[in-house]
Amino acid sequence: MKTLLTLFAICISFTSYAQTEICCINPDWVNPEVNCMEVYDPVIGCDDKLYGNACVAQAAGVTSWEDGAGEIIETDWDCSAIPVLCETPSGIIIYGVGDWTNPDNPCESGYCGEDGTFSQIVYDCPYEMGIPCDGDMVQVPGQCCAVCVEKEPLCTSNTGVEIYQEGDWFNPTNPCDAGYCNADGTFSMMIIDCAQAMGVECNGSWVEVCGQCCSECVEIAAATTLDGVSITLNQGWNMIGFGCGADKNAATAFSAIKDQLIIAKNGFGNAYLTEYNFNGIGDLKRGYGYLIKVTEEVPNYNICE
Secondary structure (H helix, E strand, O other): OHHHHHHHHHHHOOOEEEEEEOOEEEEHHHHHHOOOOOOOOOEEEEOOOOOOHHHHHHOOOEEEEOOOOEEEEEOOHHHHOOOOOEEOOEEEEEEEEOEEEEOOEEEEEEEEEEOOOEEEEEOOOOOOOOOOOOOOEEEEOOOOOOOEEEOOEEEOOOOOOEEEEEEEEEEOOOOOOOEEEEOOOOOEOOOOOOOOOOOOOEEEEEEOOOOOOOOOEHHHHHHHHOOOOOOEEEEEEEEEEOOOOEEEHHHHHHHHHHEEEEEEEEEOOOOOEEOEEEEEOEEEEEEEEEEEEEEOEEEEEEEOO
């Protein structure tokens, strides 16, 4: 037989200031210190909850109940004497100041103020905010927000990346990390033979290409130089290619136009600033392009001289 203390603890666990049926719960009658007799004579309260006996029901604030014989017992209480203090967005009436949570909906909670306003708590649930879940969203009883229960990975790549589906797989941040995730959980890595790693000679420079695993050889014909070529620099920004026979220090290469040059930049954003005598570029590299800005037009400029 269940003890009345256990039943009592269960039955008064709801918030005493709120009720879904007006005139069912009298908050002034709620008294967890009441010593009811340990007699199991269950009644069903007006709140549709089962209580161990009439004493336990009344100690929980219940104002009417049905006994085992089907008789409705009503207490003498004028519920209209208790003013409604707050009302929740869902229409639940709150009769007292303080924190409140809907026992049937954990997402509905807030604070009932003395001025009768109800301040709703806004829950930022991860799934509503678009936070990805690599698994399933599971609703936990008593909690407003569902929790993410992550799936177990099927495979792990050679670089330690977890893979959850069978089939071909490519690492979006590392094009050299690719392979096949097998149904048995093994990962078959794709072997990519890059020319540079295999020792293939490059008459030029090995250049990394975005989205490709292997670098490509950008060849430069040794006999082709621009040593005798002059160009006109327009006022403002110009893009020029450095095709001299050998690399040259930026300060030396731009010395002829030092008075007109404002700034020179390479493809990595490094700069040569004449005003501050700052050379962040170092040497101009054969086969690369550079941006330069000048104060006025400069005719017949030869960067190789």
